Amino acid sequence: MINLTVLRRIGSVVLLAGVLAGLLLTGLQKWQVSPIIAQAEVYEEAAAAKEHEEHHAAELAAAATSAAGTPALVHEHAHEHAHGADDWEPANGVERSAYTALANVTIAIGFGLFLVAAMTMRGRQVGWRAGLLWGVAGYLVFFVAPALGLPPEVPGTMAAPLHARQIWWVMTAGATAGGLGLIVYARHWAFKLAGVALLLVPHLIGAPQPEMHGGAAPEELARAFIHATALANGVFWLALGGLTGYFYKKFA
Numbered sequence: 001m002i003n004l005t006v007l008r009r010i011g012s013v014v015l016l017a018g019v020l021a022g023l024l025l026t027g028l029q030k031w032q033v034s035p036i037i038a039q040a041e042v043y044e045e046a047a048a049a050k051e052h053e054e055h056h057a058a059e060l061a062a063a064a065t066s067a068a069g070t071p072a073l074v075h076e077h078a079h080e081h082a083h084g085a086d087d088w089e090p091a092n093g094v095e096r097s098a099y100t101a102l103a104n105v106t107i108a109i110g111f112g113l114f115l116v117a118a119m120t121m122r123g124r125q126v127g128w129r130a131g132l133l134w135g136v137a138g139y140l141v142f143f144v145a146p147a148l149g150l151p152p153e154v155p156g157t158m159a160a161p162l163h164a165r166q167i168w169w170v171m172t173a174g175a176t177a178g179g180l181g182l183i184v185y186a187r188h189w190a191f192k193l194a195g196v197a198l199l200l201v202p203h204l205i206g207a208p209q210p211e212m213h214g215g216a217a218p219e220e221l222a223r224a225f226i227h228a229t230a231l232a233n234g235v236f237w238l239a240l241g242g243l244t245g246y247f248y249k250k251f252a
Contacts, residue, residue, distance in 0.1 A: 009251045010120070014112040017243035021112070022105030024239050028232040029104075030097065036225045037155060040217040044156030047216035108240055111138060115244045125252070131245015132238055137180060139237035143230070145176040145199075149207025152229040156216030160208035172202035 090096040115134050119126045126134070146169045153159060175198045182195030215222065 006120075009248075010113075010116050012251055013116055013244060013247040014109055016247050017240055018109030018112040019105050020243055021236055021240035022108035023101060025104045025108065025232060025236040026097070026101040028235055029100065032228040033225070033232055036221060036228055040154035040156055040221055040225070043216040043218070043221075047156060108236070111142065112240060112244055114138070115241060116248065119244070119248055125249060126245045127249045128242045128246040131241040131243070131248070133241070134245065135237040135239070135241020137177075138241060139234055140180065141173050141176045143233045143237070145202070146172045147226075147230070149203060151226050154215065154217045154222050154225045157222065158210040158212055158214055160210050164208035168202065168205075168207050171205075172207075175199065175202050 090099045115131075115138060118134065119131075124130075149172065150165055150169060159165065179195040179198030182191050182198065186192050186195065
């Protein structure tokens with residue numbers, strides 16, 4: 001039988017902690033991360049414009065050597081291709097900030113569910129101090145371990161296929177969570193050793209890599225983005241863990 005009191009408690013904890021932590025992350029991104037993204041997008045757009053000009057020039061050159069009537073067809077195809085490349089995205093300013101905040105709050109609520117589930121399964125009273133430790137664990141599982149193989153990337157960076165990266169990310173997060181759980185909670189040394197092995201497996205397999213490395217943005221901008229993202233996510237996870245622990249105890 002479902003305990004409605006427990007469900008209401010979990011819902012309240014996750015909602016409050018998720019909203020506050022998500023808004024905090026949005027503020028950190030606006031202050032630290034977004035300016036770097038804006039700079040990287042300038043380089044990305046410049047590279048895309050150059051590539052489009054080169055592609056268009058190559059099409060014109062090919063059309064000049066083809067049969068009569070072909071240039072019109074090539075021009076029409078190029079126009080359709082350019083028009084189709086203009087995908088929708090939020091406008092800069094309030095609209096983009098609002099969508100970012102909504103996405104961050106949604107993600108924070110989802111991660112908060114993981115934390116509350118782990119706290120509930122642990123079966124011990126949890127306050128904000130213990131919540132901070134859970135936040136550190138979440139940071140290691142969902143950011144640090146995957147970032148060792150797939151560091152955060154600025155716009156315009158060459159990357160492996162998305163599906164392959166997603167699979168490796170999920171595998172790494174799952175293996176890291178299982179490995180840390182065995183190391184911390186298992187009593188027998190063999191299980192602790194298995195936990196260490198779980199931590200290493202994804203990195204021994206290796207993250208999927210692009211055929212060519214590099215990107216439109218300068219390397220120092222890419223490094224600054226990694227540092228800013230790591231700091232923002234660290235603060236986010238500490239806040240999410242501490243707030244989850246605080247509200248978990250408050251609504252007990």
